[in-house]
Amino acid sequence: MHSIDIDKVEHIIDHYRNEKGSLIQILLDVQKQYNWLPPETLKVVGDRLDIPITRILRVATFYKALSLEPRGKHLVKVCLGTACHVRGGVRVMERLGQLMGIEEGKTTEDMKFTLEKINCLGCCALGPIVTVDDEYYGKMTPEKVPEALEKYQQ
Amino acid sequence: MPELRSIEDLEKSRQDISSRRDPDKPCIAVCAGTGCIPLGAKKVLEALGEEVKKQGLEDEIQLKETGCPGFCEKGPIVNIYPQGICYCGVQPDDTGDIVSAAAEGGTVERLLYVDPVTKEKATYEHDNAFYKYQKRLVLGNNSRLDPRNIDDAIALGGYSALGKVLSQMTPDQVVHEVEKSEIRGRGGAGFPTGRKWRIVKDSPGDTKYVIVNCDEGDPGAFMDRAIMEGNPHSVLEGLIIGAYAMGASNGIVYVREEYPLAVENVSLALEQARGYGFLGEDILGSGFAFDVRVVRGGGAFVCGEETALIASLEGRPGEPKQRPPYPAVSGLWAKPTNINNVETWANIPIIINNGAEWFASIGTEGSKGTKIFSLVGNVNNTGLVEIPMGIPLRDIIFKIGGGIPDGKRFKAVQTGGPSGGCIPEDLLDTPVDYDELAKLGSIMGSGGMIVMDEDTCMVDIARYFLNFLADESCGKCLSCREGIRQMQEVLTDITEGRAEIGAIEILEELAETVQKASLCALGQTAANPVLSTLRYFRDEYVAHIEDKRCPAYVCQSLVSYYISPEKCRACLICLKNCPVEAIEGGKGLIHLINQEKCIRCGACYRMCPARFGAVERLSGEPVPEALPADERVIEKGKKG
Numbered sequence: 173m174h175s176i177d178i179d180k181v182e183h184i185i186d187h188y189r190n191e192k193g194s195l196i197q198i199l200l201d202v203q204k205q206y207n208w209l210p211p212e213t214l215k216v217v218g219d220r221l222d223i224p225i226t227r228i229l230r231v232a233t234f235y236k237a238l239s240l241e242p243r244g245k246h247l248v249k250v251c252l253g254t255a256c257h258v259r260g261g262v263r264v265m266e267r268l269g270q271l272m273g274i275e276e277g278k279t280t281e282d283m284k285f286t287l288e289k290i291n292c293l294g295c296c297a298l299g300p301i302v303t304v305d306d307e308y309y310g311k312m313t314p315e316k317v318p319e320a321l322e323k324y325q326q
Numbered sequence: 327m328p329e330l331r332s333i334e335d336l337e338k339s340r341q342d343i344s345s346r347r348d349p350d351k352p353c354i355a356v357c358a359g360t361g362c363i364p365l366g367a368k369k370v371l372e373a374l375g376e377e378v379k380k381q382g383l384e385d386e387i388q389l390k391e392t393g394c395p396g397f398c399e400k401g402p403i404v405n406i407y408p409q410g411i412c413y414c415g416v417q418p419d420d421t422g423d424i425v426s427a428a429a430e431g432g433t434v435e436r437l438l439y440v441d442p443v444t445k446e447k448a449t450y451e452h453d454n455a456f457y458k459y460q461k462r463l464v465l466g467n468n469s470r471l472d473p474r475n476i477d478d479a480i481a482l483g484g485y486s487a488l489g490k491v492l493s494q495m496t497p498d499q500v501v502h503e504v505e506k507s508e509i510r511g512r513g514g515a516g517f518p519t520g521r522k523w524r525i526v527k528d529s530p531g532d533t534k535y536v537i538v539n540c541d542e543g544d545p546g547a548f549m550d551r552a553i554m555e556g557n558p559h560s561v562l563e564g565l566i567i568g569a570y571a572m573g574a575s576n577g578i579v580y581v582r583e584e585y586p587l588a589v590e591n592v593s594l595a596l597e598q599a600r601g602y603g604f605l606g607e608d609i610l611g612s613g614f615a616f617d618v619r620v621v622r623g624g625g626a627f628v629c630g631e632e633t634a635l636i637a638s639l640e641g642r643p644g645e646p647k648q649r650p651p652y653p654a655v656s657g658l659w660a661k662p663t664n665i666n667n668v669e670t671w672a673n674i675p676i677i678i679n680n681g682a683e684w685f686a687s688i689g690t691e692g693s694k695g696t697k698i699f700s701l702v703g704n705v706n707n708t709g710l711v712e713i714p715m716g717i718p719l720r721d722i723i724f725k726i727g728g729g730i731p732d733g734k735r736f737k738a739v740q741t742g743g744p745s746g747g748c749i750p751e752d753l754l755d756t757p758v759d760y761d762e763l764a765k766l767g768s769i770m771g772s773g774g775m776i777v778m779d780e781d782t783c784m785v786d787i788a789r790y791f792l793n794f795l796a797d798e799s800c801g802k803c804l805s806c807r808e809g810i811r812q813m814q815e816v817l818t819d820i821t822e823g824r825a826e827i828g829a830i831e832i833l834e835e836l837a838e839t840v841q842k843a844s845l846c847a848l849g850q851t852a853a854n855p856v857l858s859t860l861r862y863f864r865d866e867y868v869a870h871i872e873d874k875r876c877p878a879y880v881c882q883s884l885v886s887y888y889i890s891p892e893k894c895r896a897c898l899i900c901l902k903n904c905p906v907e908a909i910e911g912g913k914g915l916i917h918l919i920n921q922e923k924c925i926r927c928g929a930c931y932r933m934c935p936a937r938f939g940a941v942e943r944l945s946g947e948p949v950p951e952a953l954p955a956d957e958r959v960i961e962k963g964k965k966g
Binding site: 191192193195196197199200230231234235236238252253254255257258259263266267270290292293294295297298299308309310313314315 | 621
């Protein structure tokens with residue numbers, strides 16, 4: 173499992189020490205570090221900012237960018253903005269789900285992939301769009317899905 | 327980096343920058359926006375760099391990485407200046423020819439835009455149909471400057487409006503100028519910007535905030551991203567002018583977390599602006615002090631709403647608050663706060679430089695200036711288009727957008743995102759104007775314009791938006807939280823063939839309650855997609871409910887796929903592409919679909935070669951009986 177280097181969290185909190193209301197910024201940065209929000213880190217954030225853990229959890233569950241569950245090695249996002257929807261984004265999502273054997277929002281058992289939907293990446297001209305980590309795949313079809321995933325399978 | 331201590335310093339620096347640059351030196355400008363990068367823009371840039379070196383032209387040719395000019399459909403886009411030659415769909419292999427042509431003043435014919443209707447080639451940006459009808463006040467410089475180099479912005483007149491304001495205008499005059507321009511907010515509601523500024527200016531208090539709202543959450547809109555990535559200094563300049571006018575000393579740029587490049591470019595722009603003395607203490611020697619920081623959103627659509635955005639900035643869940651008090655009086659940390667959308671801020675320097683009268687001469691009675699739309703969906707030329715207010719929707723879709731692809735028929739255009747509505751073909755001559763669009767039951771919104779062809783099911787679209795809103799409702803108001811969910815359930819029943827007569831009336835009743843009883847715009851407008859589709863496409867609802875038929879063959883529960891035995895050539899293509907092995911057959915054996923196994927994904931329909939066209943879609947009628955096995959054998963030599 174993960175090992176938590178608390179110093180990193182402290183460092184992130186220090187970075188924002190002069191700015192009021194930076195809880196969400198801190199959580200985003202912590203998540204960038206660990207790929208999710210491990211409970212230990214939330215405790216540190218709460219202690220340092222003197223914010224009850226219940227309030228932190230309320231924020232962490234409200235914002236979609238924040239995840240309280242470990243996410244897979246590769247983050248696969250399917251854009252389901254309107255432009256991608258009218259060009260068949262849902263079918264692409266279905267095919268991805270079938271291939272990975274998981275539903276949207278879930279992570280495969282081997283922790284390789286997390287499948288998420290996203291409400292518009294702003295690449296509407298290339299819809300339907302799928303991103304795997306930082307790579308963009310434009311004009312996707314269900315038929316092109318297996319090939320796109322192949323290089324991440326190892 | 328020299329700090330500019332006066333307006334004279336700024337003008338001198340502008341002259342210095344310009345004198346170091348040869349206006350006739352060929353410049354190859356490559357769009358490196360989020361749209362062109364997935365199409366290979368970075369590889370093109372790399373190849374161009376190598377090519378320039380290889381041809382020994384480092385001193386003769388300048389290579390520039392720019393923001394998004396808007397023509398995403400034909401990306402990667404490469405423009406050659408000073409002529410303004412526009413190349414489309416450029417790949418690394420093309421770079422040798424581009425560099426040679428640029429050095430010799432020639433053109434690479436094969437990379438020019440070809441008009442889908444007239445088949446004519448367009449050499450220059452300005453004679454290309456996509457750009458020809460636009461008026462690119464805000465977006466125009468995106469393809470001419472490197473957003474990561476402040477000198478590029480300054481060379482093109484950047485910060486000159488700030489210089490004018492600080493040296494020649496009082497804060498009151500600035501607010502008055504914005505009032506006179508009659509510009510309305512570009513983010514959605516269309517509230518007059520000048521009036522908002524006046525309230526903030528007149529609100530008592532030493533601490534005031536000005537905020538850039540770049541939480542562009544409307545699915546299908548990306549103009550704010552393009553401005554933020556491509557010309558962040560134009561937004562900053564507007565913001566500093568606003569801060570001066572309203573007496574704010576703190577600014578915040580609130581950007582959605584999903585736009586990493588925008589966050590990066592605006593952060594860099596802030597640093598450079600600070601270095602030049604456009605931010606900080608005593609800006610350009612005027613005594614005015616102001617600074618800005620960037621805050622990322624957490625991925626919540628509702629945070630585009632002002633009071634929810636403020637809650638998010640205060641580190642709380644983004645739940646809207648009762649208004650009044652309006653943020654202009656009591657906003658962030660209970661101080662007077664002005665929030666404007668990215669596009670609104672970017673218009674401010676244009677108004678100051680050209681004057682309010684000039685600005686107000688563009689557009690219609692109630693809607694002044696230009697508006698950027700993201701023209702997307704089933705249209706030939708997708709991308710960002712900036713047009714003067716008042717031109718008809720039809721011109722945007724058919725003249726600029728080049729019409730509907732694949733010879734399909736136009737069905738509707740959706741404007742205003744999840745708060746907007748769908749407009750049918752017979753209303754396409756409506757001019758683009760805040761009030762005209764509202765009359766049709768839609769809104770201008772932030773400028774999403776999604777074109778839908780005959781293969782789009784309007785009930786499915788209404789359900790799509792309600793799914794979106796159900797996900798994004800913050801849950802504070804019962805009417806919004808539960809009302810949207812109930813409407814969503816009724817719509818799901820309709821699209822899955824379970825709805826009974828009376829479902830439409832239930833929808834209408836729910837819609838009214840959600841509209842009237844919700845606190846913020848998300849809930850108040852949530853019913854628009856349902857009401858507008860009911861208004862213009864009621865027959866589609868009736869077909870789903872009474873005939874269990876989806877006229878556009880979209881709603882999976884109401885559609886079946888069937889292989890016509892007369893047309894099938896047993897080519898195995900559909901069989902191999904079926905993801906659930908629902909197709910039976912073999913070489914020489916006519917294929918048939920096992921309806922029990924079929925998940926109605928339509929792969930067979932899409933994959934069946936057009937020359938056979940054997941897979942048929944059925945809706946509202948039973949699937950014909952399968953042929954007995956012995957009749958399915960195709961005799962050798964017998965071709966269809």
